[in-house]
Amino acid sequence: MENSEINVGHSMPRIGDNAPNFKAKTTKGAIQFSDFAPDKWVVLFSHPADFTPVCTTEMSGFAIRKDEFTALNTELLGLSIDSIHSHLAWVNNVREKTGVYFDFPIIADIDMKVSKLYGMLQPNESETAAVRAVFFIDPKKKIRLIMYYPLNVGRNMDEILRSLEALQISDENGVAMPLDWKKGDKVIVPPPKTLDEMNDRMADNSLEKVDFYLAKKSI
CATH class of the missing domain: 3.40.30.10 (Glutaredoxin)
Incomplete structure (x- = not known):
């Protein structure tokens, strides 16, 4: 290169x-x-x-x-x-x-x-x-x-390490991190892209849901 x-x-x-x-x-x-x-x-x-x-x-x-x-x-x-x-x-x-x-x-x-x-x-x-x-x-x-x-x-060394860990966990799990996330906190799952996915999301009781577009889970 x-x-x-x-x-x-x-x-x-x-x-x-x-x-x-x-x-x-x-x-x-x-x-x-x-x-x-x-x-x-x-x-x-x-x-x-x-x-x-x-x-x-x-x-x-x-x-x-x-x-x-x-x-x-x-x-x-x-x-x-x-x-x-x-x-x-x-x-x-x-x-x-x-x-x-x-x-x-x-x-x-x-x-x-x-x-x-x-x-x-x-x-x-x-x-x-x-x-x-x-x-x-x-x-x-x-x-x-x-x-x-x-x-x-x-x-801020804590923020540098937090950001590094967030990037790695996001890559490994296909998720996003909410405000002030730190290791062990719940992560955000990608929002649904179709009506069927939305309906499945609303029926999924394993997630912590604010609404269909904002749902969290533990990893």
Whole structure:
């Protein structure tokens, strides 16, 4: 998959697009994204800069909860517009100061190539720092959900994990998630598309029904 195949007609990837391919240096070695984490989900997230306070809390959050992502068949992939040397020094500094180890690859995007490819540079916010973007990418390398935060607001790790789990459960069961859904809550079953399906739905006592178009079930 070549970069030229991506982003035709718009400046940043959108939900449903194939994730743009790239080669990059990371703290875990060089990667070709199309070959990265085969058969797994990827959470690709950018941060504005190394050795900055909000970024340190966020990266620590990903590191502390890495096992939860692993349990969801998901690889973490960080990025900032800093050199590999800066990344390594920062990772080492945080480990020395707090005991938290960023044991996942962090892209050294010093030429801003990946940031531009993914629309992480937003000029009205900053010309030289990537905004706090999160891309949820499925095993087929399709973008399924995108979150953007400004430079001065940290993300919510519970929401990132909740969203990832919701996407996976929705895929596995052909359902949708209601407001504030979390694992264990009832899910929304697809609405009927014919009169016969509607009549069957109304007669189905296994569902929690508000009306024929809004019904929930446990999974």
